[in-house]
Amino acid sequence: MEVRSFGLLGPLDVVLDGRGVHIPPGKRRVVLAALLLRPGQVVGVDELVELAGGSRNALQTTVGRLREDLGHTELVRTRPGGYLLDVRPDEVDVHRFDRLEPREALALWRGRPFADIGSDALERDHLPALTEKYLATLEARIENDLRDGRHAQLVPELRTLTRQHPTRERMWAQLIVALHRCDRQTEALQAFDDIRGRLAEELGLDPGRDLQKAHQQVLTADNRPKARNDLPGDIPDFAGRADDLEEILAAVPSGCVAITAIDGMAGIGKTTLAVRAAHRLASRFPDAQLFVDLHSHTDGVEPRTPADALLELLTALGVPAQDIPDGLDARAARWRAEMAHRKALVVLDNAGSAAQVRPLLPGTGLVLVTSRRRLVDLDAAHTISLDVLSEEDSLRLLACIAGQRKLDQDLEAAREIVRLCGHLPLAVRIVGARWRTRPAWSARDVTRRLTEQRLTELTAGERSVAGAFALSYQQLTGEQQRLFRLLGLHTGEDWDAHLAAALLATTKAPAERLLDELLDVHLVQQKENGRYRFHDLLADHAKAVAAPEETQEAQLRILDFYLHCATVAGNLLSPGRPQIDTAVVHEPVEPPQFATPVAALEWLAAERLNVKAAVYLAAYQGHYRHAWQLPHHLAHFLLMRGYGRERVELHSIALAATHQLGDLKARAEALQGLGSAYLEDSNPKAEGYLHEALDLMRQIKDLRGEASTMGVLGTIARERRELDKAMEYFERGLTLMRQVEAKTGESSALHNIGVVYAERGEYGTALIYLEEALALQQKYGDARSCAIILHHIAYVHCNEFNDDLSLSFIERSLQAYHESGDWRGAMMAKSDFSYMFYAMGMHDRAHEMVRALIRQTTESMNLADVGTALATMAEVRDHTGQIAVLLSMSLDAELDGRLRDALRHAERCLALVRRAARGWGEARLLTQLSGLHLALGDPATALRVGEEAVRAAERLRQPRAIAVMKEILARATAPAAPAS
Numbered sequence: 001m002e003v004r005s006f007g008l009l010g011p012l013d014v015v016l017d018g019r020g021v022h023i024p025p026g027k028r029r030v031v032l033a034a035l036l037l038r039p040g041q042v043v044g045v046d047e048l049v050e051l052a053g054g055s056r057n058a059l060q061t062t063v064g065r066l067r068e069d070l071g072h073t074e075l076v077r078t079r080p081g082g083y084l085l086d087v088r089p090d091e092v093d094v095h096r097f098d099r100l101e102p103r104e105a106l107a108l109w110r111g112r113p114f115a116d117i118g119s120d121a122l123e124r125d126h127l128p129a130l131t132e133k134y135l136a137t138l139e140a141r142i143e144n145d146l147r148d149g150r151h152a153q154l155v156p157e158l159r160t161l162t163r164q165h166p167t168r169e170r171m172w173a174q175l176i177v178a179l180h181r182c183d184r185q186t187e188a189l190q191a192f193d194d195i196r197g198r199l200a201e202e203l204g205l206d207p208g209r210d211l212q213k214a215h216q217q218v219l220t221a222d223n224r225p226k227a228r229n230d231l232p233g234d235i236p237d238f239a240g241r242a243d244d245l246e247e248i249l250a251a252v253p254s255g256c257v258a259i260t261a262i263d264g265m266a267g268i269g270k271t272t273l274a275v276r277a278a279h280r281l282a283s284r285f286p287d288a289q290l291f292v293d294l295h296s297h298t299d300g301v302e303p304r305t306p307a308d309a310l311l312e313l314l315t316a317l318g319v320p321a322q323d324i325p326d327g328l329d330a331r332a333a334r335w336r337a338e339m340a341h342r343k344a345l346v347v348l349d350n351a352g353s354a355a356q357v358r359p360l361l362p363g364t365g366l367v368l369v370t371s372r373r374r375l376v377d378l379d380a381a382h383t384i385s386l387d388v389l390s391e392e393d394s395l396r397l398l399a400c401i402a403g404q405r406k407l408d409q410d411l412e413a414a415r416e417i418v419r420l421c422g423h424l425p426l427a428v429r430i431v432g433a434r435w436r437t438r439p440a441w442s443a444r445d446v447t448r449r450l451t452e453q454r455l456t457e458l459t460a461g462e463r464s465v466a467g468a469f470a471l472s473y474q475q476l477t478g479e480q481q482r483l484f485r486l487l488g489l490h491t492g493e494d495w496d497a498h499l500a501a502a503l504l505a506t507t508k509a510p511a512e513r514l515l516d517e518l519l520d521v522h523l524v525q526q527k528e529n530g531r532y533r534f535h536d537l538l539a540d541h542a543k544a545v546a547a548p549e550e551t552q553e554a555q556l557r558i559l560d561f562y563l564h565c566a567t568v569a570g571n572l573l574s575p576g577r578p579q580i581d582t583a584v585v586h587e588p589v590e591p592p593q594f595a596t597p598v599a600a601l602e603w604l605a606a607e608r609l610n611v612k613a614a615v616y617l618a619a620y621q622g623h624y625r626h627a628w629q630l631p632h633h634l635a636h637f638l639l640m641r642g643y644g645r646e647r648v649e650l651h652s653i654a655l656a657a658t659h660q661l662g663d664l665k666a667r668a669e670a671l672q673g674l675g676s677a678y679l680e681d682s683n684p685k686a687e688g689y690l691h692e693a694l695d696l697m698r699q700i701k702d703l704r705g706e707a708s709t710m711g712v713l714g715t716i717a718r719e720r721r722e723l724d725k726a727m728e729y730f731e732r733g734l735t736l737m738r739q740v741e742a743k744t745g746e747s748s749a750l751h752n753i754g755v756v757y758a759e760r761g762e763y764g765t766a767l768i769y770l771e772e773a774l775a776l777q778q779k780y781g782d783a784r785s786c787a788i789i790l791h792h793i794a795y796v797h798c799n800e801f802n803d804d805l806s807l808s809f810i811e812r813s814l815q816a817y818h819e820s821g822d823w824r825g826a827m828m829a830k831s832d833f834s835y836m837f838y839a840m841g842m843h844d845r846a847h848e849m850v851r852a853l854i855r856q857t858t859e860s861m862n863l864a865d866v867g868t869a870l871a872t873m874a875e876v877r878d879h880t881g882q883i884a885v886l887l888s889m890s891l892d893a894e895l896d897g898r899l900r901d902a903l904r905h906a907e908r909c910l911a912l913v914r915r916a917a918r919g920w921g922e923a924r925l926l927t928q929l930s931g932l933h934l935a936l937g938d939p940a941t942a943l944r945v946g947e948e949a950v951r952a953a954e955r956l957r958q959p960r961a962i963a964v965m966k967e968i969l970a971r972a973t974a975p976a977a978p979a980s
Contacts, residue, residue: 232275
């Protein structure tokens with residue numbers, strides 16, 4: 001992430017890409033300062049000329065040189081009437097100042113604003129307002145410090161400030177209050193006399209309200225005992241938690257007790273937040289601010305009983321020991337009575353249960369409770385469950401402790417440090433403290449140490465992340481501990497109750513109960529309903545406490561669970577495929593049930609990364625049968641979802657695993673799987689792996705496997721336009737499929753033969769084969785395969801100019817895609833169907849279809865926009881999906897009248913079609929490009945591209961495309977109309 005910051009609150013400061021940039025004195029600094037005052041807004045040329053001096057031409061030269069200085073030519077943009085600096089307000093200290101807490105805002109002030117800019121006009125127009133803003137913020141910070149009891153430390157500072165700003169009444173009032181609270185009443189009264197005389201002499205004014213109020217406090221100071229404040233000191237390096245803090249501050253009482261329970265995992269910063277909130281609220285509860293550690297998670301200390309805690313609280317309020325009752329109920333009653341007439345707040349830290357807290361609740365006031373357990377049974381409690389810090393807040397905390405300079409030297413390594421700390425405040429604090437005391441360490445040194453031995457590094461003195469986790473673990477029951485340990489051996493992203501049940505060899509209900517209990521004590525997390533996960537550091541701890549004797553069986557149960565479920569799901573998605581002897585040893589007691597292919601797809605989508613992790617675990621641990629069978633059963637899903645890169649990756653592992661097994665059948669299947677994956681990825685290695693698979697299939701006399709491999713080799717030949725060779729493969733495959741009575745395999749072979757006839761232009765014969773394939777698939781197969789066949793039948797009828805029949809099969813195909821849950825197949829079909837509508841002259845239907853495709857793509861991928869969807873497809877190497885989306889975007893733009901956009905999308909798509917060897921899209925794209933060039937007034941290019949389109953359509957036997965193209969060519973060669 002690019003690091004950029006701009007400073008005007010002192011000497012000009014520019015940081016780009018993490019490095020300081022020098023802007024030479026003179027006009028360039030003036031222009032930059034003027035643009036920085038209005039980031040993202042156009043500043044007029046006349047205004048800039050007036051500020052910088054010279055002419056408009058001189059301004060252009062100045063802006064050009066400023067761009068060179070910045071090294072980012074895109075930062076200063078030319079706009080009609082002026083220039084714009086393309087930066088965010090939060091990257092400029094002047095604007096960031098308003099959004100920060102007072103102490104953080106004041107840290108941005110490095111001296112006199114515009115000190116080295118050299119512009120009297122900028123100083124005249126902006127310096128007074130900035131100075132006033134600075135002083136008001138400084139006064140707000142001092143007010144916070146007074147509220148937090150720092151009056152003694154403030155006196156010297158306020159003495160200096162009142163000398164520098166001799167008529168600033170609020171500062172004098174703050175000095176009087178600070179002196180008064182230090183029991184320096186004489187000095188406080190003298191300060192009031194000083195400012196009163198100065199105001200009268202210099203301004204002819206009487207003291208204002210703030211001064212009069214401060215003076216009155218000194219005069220009427222009573223002899224009541226000072227309020228008790230037992231709060232720990234507020235830490236200076238508090239970072240983040242702004243929303244949580246505001247939520248606590250908003251939960252204030254109005255006549256009755258207000259209870260806020262703050263829970264979270266060990267080291268998350270519960271106590272820090274509670275103490276910060278208590279200090280912020282102290283002025284609203286002036287009679288007492290009490291703090292009691294209930295020691296429910298303190299190493300070597302017994303949890304405090306409610307009776308003991310009440311004794312401490314009553315003593316803190318000044319109740320004599322002899323007046324404090326012995327019994328719990330009597331003490332609780334006395335406590336409520338003592339608190340009834342007080343405005344007080346109480347922090348009950350480190351609570352273990354609601355039962356420990358209830359007797360300590362007063363009848364009025366504010367109570368803040370911290371606990372590692374969710375206190376769901378604490379009545380009338382406002383609950384805040386803390387999550388880890390954001391990356392930005394983690395970096396801010398690390399900078400506060402280790403020093404900003406260390407982070408600035410290598411920000412990316414610093415980001416990795418806080419990531420390795422899991423953004424856990426305790427971990428970040430420990431790392432920051434160790435790094436601060438080791439000046440020789442670079443950020444990369446810290447990263448390396450954390451990578452090598454994370455939990456060991458997260459220890460400093462008596463503070464230890466592992467120690468904090470150990471206390472939480474020790475307080476679990478035996479069965480909770482066992483599940484915690486076993487889940488630590490899971491190498492995936494997350495899990496559900498079914499996986500936990502498989503690990504425990506039990507049913508779902510008791511596993512779910514245990515997971516919820518671990519959730520309540522923050523030893524697992526739940527980002528969405530039914531899905532659980534570890535914080536990274538807790539995962540490390542769980543692995544560390546797992547016993548060696550239980551590790552091997554647990555890992556095998558994890559592999560068995562995923563293999564069993566992937567097998568069931570894969571069979572639903574591809575019915576009729578040959579079965580293999582499963583490697584499952586421990587069949588799950590209660591695995592998830594898949595009633596439909598859609599349910600199977602949803603499970604595979606949710607568990608994809610976990611199954612992938614299981615493949616690696618199996619290979620690493622030597623469970624080679626699992627290592628090749630998991631990719632085998634996942635293959636159809638990966639194909640349907642377009643995960644080309646992942647399919648190659650996992651099938652490569654599968655093939656390596658079969659080498660270890662020495663199982664020829666397994667090796668043949670793995671070779672075919674990898675060859676098929678490479679085919680979808682447009683990799684020339686595909687054919688070699690498939691021929692090796694074919695040889696092995698023949699060697700072991702696996703006729704079904706031989707036929708299936710021939711089908712893939714035939715597809716390669718068809719895509720190369722070697723149609724005779726493709727037909728040989730498909731017909732041989734059909735014979736073998738019929739010989740072994742594999743009905744779905746027979747349907748696939750018939751389907752492939754029908755497609756070859758269609759590409760030869762023999763549409764009548766093609767329909768015979770396609771309809772026979774459809775009948776078999778409807779009887780023995782699945783909705784998705786039917787959808788693809790119906791798609792091709794619709795295509796044939798379109799090329800036969802049977803528009804009504806084509807429309808009918810389009811509707812049937814879309815319905816079958818919907819029933820199968822194959823949104824990606826439907827997406828590609830809609831891309832074809834939109835063009836067929838266009839070719840039929842049904843432009844409204846075409847437009848409606850492409851809009852539906854684009855909307856479905858982003859919604860199904862759960863992404864914000866189609867650009868992100870395309871980037872994601874490129875990352876996973878889903879070439880077919882990219883082409884379908886780009887085709888639709890180009891047609892959508894054309895039908896919208898955005899011809900330049902349409903041209904850009906179509907040219908990008910054509911390049912991808914040729915690079916990925918997807919020849920079926922070439923004629924369509926060339927046809928569209930020809931029409932676009934014609935519409936944009938370039939008939940020569942339209943004619944050239946159009947002739948190329950006709951050749952492609954003839955090569956692909958696409959009469960419909962030829963008809964459309966001839967119409968465009970006719971318009972391109974028509975004589976121009978005579979001028980009127």
